[in-house]
Amino acid sequence: MVERPISTLPGSDSASLDTPALVVDLDAFDANVNLVHGFFSARSANLRPNAHTHKTPALAHRQLAIKGSASGIAVISISEAEVFASNGINDIRITTQIPTYSKLNRVAVLSKSCKVSLIADNANVVGMYSEAVTAKNSSVDVLIDINVHEDRPGVHSLDHALKLANLIHDLPGLNFAGIFSSGGPLGGSSTNSLIERDLKALDTFLDYKSFLQTKGIAVTEASFGNSTHNYALIGETKGITEVRSGAYAFLDANHAEHCADLKHAAYIISTVNNRPEIARAVTDCGQKAIGRDLGAPEVLGQKNLIAAAGSAEHGLIDSADGSMLNLSIGDRVNLIPADISTTFSLHDIVYGIRGGIVDSVWHIAARGAFN
Amino acid sequence: MRKIPLPGTAVDQLDTPVLVIDLDALEKNINVIATHYSDTKIKLRPHVKNHKSPQIAWMQVNAGGTVGGVCAAKVSEAEVFVEAGFPNVLIANQIVSAPKIQRLMSLAKRANLMVVVDDLEQVKLLSESALKTNSTLGVLIEVNTMMRRGGIRSVEQGVSLAREIVAAPGLVFKGVQSHQVPETDAPNMAERFDQGQKFIGMVLDVKSAIEEVGITVEIVSTGESWSYDIAASMPGVTEIEGGTYIVMEVPYSYMSEFTLAAKVIGTIVSKPSENTAIGDISIEAIGSPNGPPTVEAQEDVVVESMSLEHTVLKSTNSMPLDVGDRYTLLTHQQDITMNRWDQYVGIRNGVVEAVFDVTARGCSN
Incomplete structure (x- = not known):
């Protein structure tokens, strides 16, 4: 229900944190946020932090306080939206289509106290949106989800988009706000092939915008997401109003090769429990503490150490060349997760540290907010 | 949430x-174990890292066929289960950091606590803290059979570590422990028994060697759900650590019961x-x-x-x-x-x- 780390007071040495501990290095976090938001503050597009990545209201507030941000955050579920709204965030975009009335009733309630925007690619669902919000005398913004990658949701044709835009425009309680897309996954591709793919996707995406505009429909917003690896490319494209990104603030291992300008800002501190073989150490950080669904972690700043194997409760550190490991029982090892969102989804508490001192202890309040 | x-x-x-958890299926799984171990000397120790629920663990223990205590992977899990009233918890993991050892000693005053070790360094840390806090902690030696995680790598290592534990104040040597998974996907019955007997045999070798130097081995805790029926037929094993069977998973479907x-x-x-x-x-x-x-x-x-x-x-x-x-x-x-x-x-x-x-x-x- 709630993990039970040993309570560590702000002001303590980070070496006193019990492990495995999820920490955010605030100097690196602030540097990433200032860099990326600084880029957007000089352009017409804004950055909408994808708060699903950290699920932590305190971090969302920290992001939104920096110039260059959009007026709110993106999340993936109504229950995440509820958590962030109750923690003082008042503009929330839910980036999954919601085809059930029980959840739409919650959206309608939330929309009375918070600006809520939804996405859609289906006419029946748009009808449900209208019905649910008008029943509560409320209204929501709706963006049309445009498909630019085969394994993502979204409409595939200009005509379909036009029909949906007209429907949203005509139905009570709905404001047609514009278009939305989620780009594609990283999928182990090279930076160059991602750029090529993303440029094509952007062309497709913006074709929808021009088409709708030629039909006399105002497209206020054009929001493109999954954009840590290409925030600058997307952000300076004319016609884009908003870039959604989450991992930019932390730089996990999966994004590292594509993002030379960002710093690793979140990691797990683990402890060596065993030294059973010359070239192998066993740590207390297994899959349940770091997550390996989207790849294996890396050892922070030590390319000669490999953390590729590991099981539910144990992590394994091997020396890359089979030589003697310079690690003893009780030593600490910092691990960069492959995917930082997964790691946040496993913890209830994240520690903010600065200069080796625990600065803050934050609740990952939207952890487990799946439904 | x-x-x-x-x-x-x-x-x-x-x-x-x-x-969702299908209660009919859960009860059926619990019943398979309760029936299998109803009149055997060897019993099942439910591993709670799998379900993390005291309620399910009590269902397992109340159904019968268990040692009456549980197995946990972490100190914080053990805390939850001691709070939930379990009298006996084996943490099948090495505990080395000072704050965790302090928590362990606190738990050891309220329940019968055991941990596993594979290195003299861990024995020293545990003994020092047990002495300082006037606690008594049960200790088992983890034996590596195939996982290549923790665990001693040779019989000799086991014997010398057992001697150190016996000599360490505040610690009580309890026995040997090991965890294994099948070497091959979806083994058939014969393959499964071959592998199970081979791995568990390695654990029993360490037990015998320790006994030969005059040290009593009270507990041999090993296996997982896939070897529950194998271990029961191997004299010397005292308990099976079983967790996966409780809610099961697709790759384990060869255990069709x-x-x-x-x-x-x-x-x-x-x-x-x-x-x-x-x-x-x-x-x-x-x-x-x-x-x-x-x-x-x-x-x-x-x-x-x-x-x-x-x-x-x-x-x-x-x-x-x-x-x-x-x-x-x-x-x-x-x-x-x-x-x-x-x-x-x-x-x-x-x-x-x-x-x-x-x-x-x-x-x-």
């Missing part, structure tokens, strides 16, 4: 994604093309370090990929699932899935019967 559906709610009314009890139900949120459907179960809601989950009762539909937001489902023919339809995913690694959720929604015949906490979720300290 604490959001509890009312008992009596129809399963198809639950907001998704949702983790157990039934999949935990599932994640989702809703199709988009159908971007004729043979593709997108569902609302994210990779974070199920976890899939060992490959994509299996779709229940949809022969033509497979999980193509899972992202932080969605399941991508593909169909060989026209996709039978539409926006708003439900789908069910079966986990390939149950304990990873259980650790993502705060509640079990217990269902029977399509209706919610009980909702209870995954109390030790997130206990990785």
Whole structure:
């Protein structure tokens, strides 16, 4: 229900944190946020932090306080939206289509106290949106989800988009706000092939915008997401109003090769429990503490150490060349997760540290907010 | 996130994604073990890292066939189960950091606590703290048989470590411990028995060698669900650590006496093309370090990929699932899935019967 780390007071040495501990290095976090938001503050597009990545209201507030941000955050579920709204965030975009009335009733309630925007690619669902919000005398913004990658949701044709835009425009309680897309996954591709793919996707995406505009429909917003690896490319494209990104603030291992300008800002501190073989150490950080669904972690700043194997409760550190490991029982090892969102989804508490001192202890309040 | 559906709610009314546990299947699994070990000397020690629920652990212990205590992977898990009244907890892991050892000693004053070691350094740390806090801690030697994680690598190492433990103040040498998984996927009965006997035989070799130098070995704790019936036929083994059988997982289906009890139900949120459907179960809601989950009762539909937001489902023919339809995913690694959720929604015949906490979720300290 709630993990039970040993309570560590702000002001303590980070070496006193019990492990495995999820920490955010605030100097690196602030540097990433200032860099990326600084880029957007000089352009017409804004950055909408994808708060699903950290699920932590305190971090969302920290992001939104920096110039260059959009007026709110993106999340993936109504229950995440509820958590962030109750923690003082008042503009929330839910980036999954919601085809059930029980959840739409919650959206309608939330929309009375918070600006809520939804996405859609289906006419029946748009009808449900209208019905649910008008029943509560409320209204929501709706963006049309445009498909630019085969394994993502979204409409595939200009005509379909036009029909949906007209429907949203005509139905009570709905404001047609514009278009939305989620780009594609990283999928182990090279930076160059991602750029090529993303440029094509952007062309497709913006074709929808021009088409709708030629039909006399105002497209206020054009929001493109999954954009840590290409925030600058997307952000300076004319016609884009908003870039959604989450991992930019932390730089996990999966994004590292594509993002030379960002710093690793979140990691797990683990402890060596065993030294059973010359070239192998066993740590207390297994899959349940770091997550390996989207790849294996890396050892922070030590390319000669490999953390590729590991099981539910144990992590394994091997020396890359089979030589003697310079690690003893009780030593600490910092691990960069492959995917930082997964790691946040496993913890209830994240520690903010600065200069080796625990600065803050934050609740990952939207952890487990799946439904 | 604490959001509890009312008992009596129809399963198809639950907001998704949702983790449900089929109580008929759970009870059946518990009953297989209770029956198998009803009149054997060897008993099962339920591993609670799998379900993290004191309520389920009490169901296991009350059904019979167990040692009456549990096995845990972490100190924080052990705390949850000592609080829930279990008199005896074996932590099948090495504990080396000072604050954790302090917590361990505090627990050892309230329950019969045991941990495993594989290095003299751990023995020294534990003994020092036990002495300082006037606690007594049971200690077992972990034996590596095939996992290549913790565990001594030779019989001689085991014997010399046993001598050190016997000599260490505050510690009581209890025996040997080991964990194994099958070397091959979906072994048949003969392969399974071969492998189980080989690995468990290695643990018994260490036991005999320690006994030969005059040290009593009270506990031989080994195995997992896949070897429950093998260990029972090997004299010298005193207990089997079993966890996977409780809710089961797809790759374990060769153990056909157990039934999949935990599932994640989702809703199709988009159908971007004729043979593709997108569902609302994210990779974070199920976890899939060992490959994509299996779709229940949809022969033509497979999980193509899972992202932080969605399941991508593909169909060989026209996709039978539409926006708003439900789908069910079966986990390939149950304990990873259980650790993502705060509640079990217990269902029977399509209706919610009980909702209870995954109390030790997130206990990785």
